[in-house]
Amino acid sequence: MRKFMGSVDLRQILLPIGQMAIFVVGAGALCSVIMVILALLCRGSGADHLLQATQGVGIFTYTVGNLPQVLIDGMTIGFVYAAIALGYTMVYGVLQFINFAHSEIFAIGAFCGVEALIALNGLGILAKAGTIGSFGYFGLALLIGMAASGGMAVLVERVAYRPLRNSPTLVPLISAIGVSFALQDIIRMTESLTTGQFYRVIPTFGNFDAHLVLLRIGGRVIDIQVKSVVVIVAAVAMLVALNYLVKATKVGKAIRAVAQDKHTAALMGIGVNAIISLTFLVGGSLGGAAGVLYALKFTRIDPFVGFMPGIKAFAAAVLGGIGNLTGALLGGMVLGMIESFAGAYLGTYTMGAFGAEYKDMVAFLILILVIIFRPNGLLGEQVSQKA
Amino acid sequence: MLESLKSKLRALSALLNQGRIPYAVCVGLIVLSTALVYGNPRSIPSFLLFVFSASSIYWLRMNRAIQLGLAVFFAVVLVPILGARNVFYLEVIFQIAVFSALALGLNIVVGFSGLLNFGYMAFYAVGAYLWGFFGSQQPNLLHATVTTKALHTPFFMAPDYFYLFIFLGVIVAAILGLLLGLPVLRVRGDYLAIITLAFGEIVRQLANNLDKPLNFTNGPQGLTPIQRPTMPEGVLKLFNNLVQPLVGHRVTDSQAYNILFYLIALLVVVTVIIITYRLDDSKVGRAWTAIREDELSAGAMGINANKLKLGAFAVGASFAGAMGVLFAASRTFVSPETFTFLQSVGVLTMVILGGIGSITGVIVGATVVTLLNIQVLQSFSLFLSQLRQSGAVIPIINFHWSNLSNQLDPSKYQRLIFGVILVLMMIYRPTGLLPAARRKRELTERTEADPEATENGADHV
Numbered sequence: 001m002r003k004f005m006g007s008v009d010l011r012q013i014l015l016p017i018g019q020m021a022i023f024v025v026g027a028g029a030l031c032s033v034i035m036v037i038l039a040l041l042c043r044g045s046g047a048d049h050l051l052q053a054t055q056g057v058g059i060f061t062y063t064v065g066n067l068p069q070v071l072i073d074g075m076t077i078g079f080v081y082a083a084i085a086l087g088y089t090m091v092y093g094v095l096q097f098i099n100f101a102h103s104e105i106f107a108i109g110a111f112c113g114v115e116a117l118i119a120l121n122g123l124g125i126l127a128k129a130g131t132i133g134s135f136g137y138f139g140l141a142l143l144i145g146m147a148a149s150g151g152m153a154v155l156v157e158r159v160a161y162r163p164l165r166n167s168p169t170l171v172p173l174i175s176a177i178g179v180s181f182a183l184q185d186i187i188r189m190t191e192s193l194t195t196g197q198f199y200r201v202i203p204t205f206g207n208f209d210a211h212l213v214l215l216r217i218g219g220r221v222i223d224i225q226v227k228s229v230v231v232i233v234a235a236v237a238m239l240v241a242l243n244y245l246v247k248a249t250k251v252g253k254a255i256r257a258v259a260q261d262k263h264t265a266a267l268m269g270i271g272v273n274a275i276i277s278l279t280f281l282v283g284g285s286l287g288g289a290a291g292v293l294y295a296l297k298f299t300r301i302d303p304f305v306g307f308m309p310g311i312k313a314f315a316a317a318v319l320g321g322i323g324n325l326t327g328a329l330l331g332g333m334v335l336g337m338i339e340s341f342a343g344a345y346l347g348t349y350t351m352g353a354f355g356a357e358y359k360d361m362v363a364f365l366i367l368i369l370v371i372i373f374r375p376n377g378l379l380g381e382q383v384s385q386k387a
Numbered sequence: 388m389l390e391s392l393k394s395k396l397r398a399l400s401a402l403l404n405q406g407r408i409p410y411a412v413c414v415g416l417i418v419l420s421t422a423l424v425y426g427n428p429r430s431i432p433s434f435l436l437f438v439f440s441a442s443s444i445y446w447l448r449m450n451r452a453i454q455l456g457l458a459v460f461f462a463v464v465l466v467p468i469l470g471a472r473n474v475f476y477l478e479v480i481f482q483i484a485v486f487s488a489l490a491l492g493l494n495i496v497v498g499f500s501g502l503l504n505f506g507y508m509a510f511y512a513v514g515a516y517l518w519g520f521f522g523s524q525q526p527n528l529l530h531a532t533v534t535t536k537a538l539h540t541p542f543f544m545a546p547d548y549f550y551l552f553i554f555l556g557v558i559v560a561a562i563l564g565l566l567l568g569l570p571v572l573r574v575r576g577d578y579l580a581i582i583t584l585a586f587g588e589i590v591r592q593l594a595n596n597l598d599k600p601l602n603f604t605n606g607p608q609g610l611t612p613i614q615r616p617t618m619p620e621g622v623l624k625l626f627n628n629l630v631q632p633l634v635g636h637r638v639t640d641s642q643a644y645n646i647l648f649y650l651i652a653l654l655v656v657v658t659v660i661i662i663t664y665r666l667d668d669s670k671v672g673r674a675w676t677a678i679r680e681d682e683l684s685a686g687a688m689g690i691n692a693n694k695l696k697l698g699a700f701a702v703g704a705s706f707a708g709a710m711g712v713l714f715a716a717s718r719t720f721v722s723p724e725t726f727t728f729l730q731s732v733g734v735l736t737m738v739i740l741g742g743i744g745s746i747t748g749v750i751v752g753a754t755v756v757t758l759l760n761i762q763v764l765q766s767f768s769l770f771l772s773q774l775r776q777s778g779a780v781i782p783i784i785n786f787h788w789s790n791l792s793n794q795l796d797p798s799k800y801q802r803l804i805f806g807v808i809l810v811l812m813m814i815y816r817p818t819g820l821l822p823a824a825r826r827k828r829e830l831t832e833r834t835e836a837d838p839e840a841t842e843n844g845a846d847h848v
Binding site: 097098159160163164167169170171172173174175177178179180181182183184185186188189307311314315318352353354355357358360361364365367368371372375 | 501503505570571573574576577578580581582584585586588589592593595596599600728729732735739800801802803805806807808809810813814817
């Protein structure tokens with residue numbers, strides 16, 4: 001045991017936790033500061049008067065009062081995006097291509113996890129499980145989702161990407177789009193044949209919907225839902241594990257070697273195909289876990305659930321610098337924060353002219369702007385301009 | 388086995404193209420299929436044969452003038468008459484025409500100049516919303532909230548401005564293509580594809596959300612009613628007088644509109660085909676190919692890649708803009724649902740199935756995918772639902788057809804079809820069913836001393 005502990009590189013565990021903390025605090029603080037300045041500037045504007053007339057508070061009080069909740073939401077969704085973005089970025093790092101089907105891998109994870117929970121619920125197990133037990137069963141669902149997604153990712157790579165490995169860049173991309181569309185319908189077909197339903201709802205169990213009070217300031221309560229805590233803790237644990245796998249193990253070294261130069265890696269005795277499969281397995285299972293977490297957070301999933309989170313996570317991966325694991329964390333966090341802020345404040349500040357429905361568009365705009373002006377991303381290390 | 392099949396096919400084509408045989412085969416096919424469609428207006432196989440006989444005009448080796456005459460006769464006389472008998476066919480052919488034009492436009496961007504575009508439907512949407520906005524009451528309803536009821540508001544424009552708006556659609560879509568093209572010029576390959584995807588989604592979301600602060604698009608409910616151009620006075624009467632005995636019933640006003648829109652679509656498609664042919668065989672077309680193959684060398688040859696890429700975006704977009712205007716008028720309704728990423732990928736599927744860069748191939752691709760989508764799958768759905776009601780049982784596993792889920796409706800599984808086509812084509816036949824001649828040469832003669840270079844390398848620009 002001691003020997004085992006001795007071989008664990010603690011630095012590689014603490015470092016990503018520290019990075020994540022910095023990213024969360026940094027992105028949150030930056031967004032908050034901008035928002036507060038904006039609120040100060042907007043005092044006396046039409047939006048201010050409207051708020052005072054309808055809710056009896058000034059725009060500054062309103063903005064600051066809502067900040068904690070917005071930050072918590074942003075952090076939660078940011079971690080989900082980060083977990084999905086890692087799948088994109090790992091595959092891009094190794095194969096230099098956009099695994100467009102990753103969003104459906106995510107959806108498959110969500111469906112398998114939710115179906116497992118529904119089955120457990122049907123057997124009456126979930127109702128009898130205590131608080132601890134329900135966490136255990138959720139963990140089980142998470143594992144099932146991870147296994148299904150990881151397996152599917154490997155299968156997809158074997159069937160649709162490997163035959164195209166030496167083709168021009170656009171060929172595997174088109175194939176990936178095809179896989180993505182086919183998988184959407186396969187999920188739908190399976191669901192409609194077995195359950196006859198289009199969407200599934202995660203059963204209510206345990207105390208996931210309860211609120212934990214973090215702070216009481218005056219009459220205001222700042223609280224966080226238990227499920228948000230679960231999402232954050234699970235995501236952090238996985239991200240640390242992934243970071244450890246890639247940065248501090250022999251397998252991780254092989255992955256990095258393949259990403260750098262496939263031919264030389266093969267000469268060094270690394271089984272390139274096996275490593276690529278492994279990359280898909282790891283990235284896919286991360287995506288699957290993110291899917292189950294997403295289902296826990298938003299409760300309802302349908303076969304097309306993957307598209308939006310998928311494209312946003314891709315935006316996050318590009319924002320952070322695609323091919324760069326730390327970058328995916330940063331990008332996910334920044335995107336989650338921006339989206340949460342846009343969703344919360346856009347409607348108020350524009351007096352209802354542009355509401356929360358534009359928050360999806362924010363992600364697309366960021367994607368376009370980053371690709372045009374800084375294609376290497378915030379932390380970019382890989383130059384990805386290829387014809 | 389594939390080789391023997393190929394040689395057999397070659398022998399068959401040689402046999403069919405001897406002397407006067409092609410004339411007999413072509414006319415025979417047309418007469419036979421026309422009779423079949425006329426006799427059973429609801430039979431799908433006979434309609435498929437009808438479409439096939441149209442293509443035989445093109446495939447068989449005949450005198451150019453006779454070919455042209457047959458095609459014109461087929462398109463302008465046969466189709467309207469048979470279409471008036473069963474309007475659904477006209478609808479199918481109209482859709483084929485619309486998607487052919489879209490696929491040809493996308494083909495210029497993807498096939499000729501090698502820029503992958505996933506947001507192509509945005510240009511179509513812009514055309515559709517252009518006429519949708521100005522051709523409906525919407526300009527007078529800017530301050531109204533979203534309603535589904537038709538209000539008693541006057542229309543903004545006379546319906547015949549529609550013809551002007553086809554050209555305006557071309558111009559506006561082309562300008563939008565330039566606008567999209569300008570910032571993305573420095574981006575290549577897969578990143579470009581993702582940017583165009585984001586662009587397409589932004590346009591769709593704008594259409595979805597621009598019902599406030601001013602109600603431009605009426606939100607997810609869409610714009611309706613949109614005006615159709617006025618039917619020329621007396622034409623309907625004349626048509627009825629001429630063909631009523633053939634059609635078997637009086638052609639109503641709405642059926643006549645179907646024929647009118649079919650004819651306009653035909654005109655647009657023919658124009659698009661001619662433009663595409665001329666472009667493909669021009670200095671510009673060869674420059675596009677050069678950029679597609681190797682942008683760096685193309686630049687060294689003195690090709691202004693940026694200008695030409697912008698041109699490709701604009702030309703491709705303009706086709707979609709024209710078709711969008713036509714679509715809005717023919718449906719009298721536009722909503723954001725029509726312009727999803729799914730549809731963009733659908734058009735891409737047509738291009739890739741038929742053969743990237745090949746004009747005939749793209750049209751064939753559009754025809755096959757459209758037929759599959761709105762005819763074959765739908766009839767399969769119908770068949771399944773009949774099976775469900777029939778109470779039949781699969782014997783050995785004892786499966787009652789009536790237990791089959793209602794959700795299983797093949798006509799709703801477009802995504803699966805598109806997806807499987809894309810993956811299979813990429814793996815087994817990336818050049819498409821009917822590859823462009825130039826691509827085929829490149830693929831078969833690459834190992835030799837690249838005859839392409841000596842053939843037209845000198846007169847590139």
